[in-house]
Amino acid sequence: MKLSPKTLLAAITLPVLMTACSSTGEDVKQITAQDLQHHNWELVSIDGKEFVAEGRAKAPRLEIGENMMANGNAGCNNFFGQSELKNNQLRINKMGMTMKMCIGDIMDVEQAVSQTLTEWSDVMLTDNTLTLKNDVHTLSFKLSDWKN
Secondary structure (H helix, E strand, C coil), rough: CCCCHHHHHHHHHHHHHHHHHCCCCCCCCCEEEEEEECCEEEEECCEEEEEECCCCCCEEEECCCHEEEEEECCCCCEEEEEEEEECCCCCCCCEECCCCCCCCCHHHHHHHHHHHCCCCCCEEEEEEEEEEEEECCEEEEEEEECCC
16 A cells, blocks of 8 residues: 555654644653552641741651551641542541640641641652642652651
């Protein structure tokens, strides 16, 4: 079977055009539960500003365990709940939290962390960094599995 030059050009060009039209320009990796489970994450920045724990304060942390059960510390209070992952977005549904009195800047940190975790937030995972971003805040956590 012999193809004309126009038919041959169309046969070669069409698959390339179809691929180009369907591509977003970025290959976004689909985050899975296995990517997040059985890891401990420690907060390193809020809204692009480095988080530094002062005094007796500790860095907020997030642990996602078996069956996507989440727990951790939001800065002052401990939290727990069932995390959900859908379309590269994460939230902790019906998050429970202790009710200690938080003083000073740590209360702002606590509110940013709890708000970001309870609302659907975009999840990005690169190397040892977990980033959660919604309309209000961006939280970056580093992997801290091996930290004592």
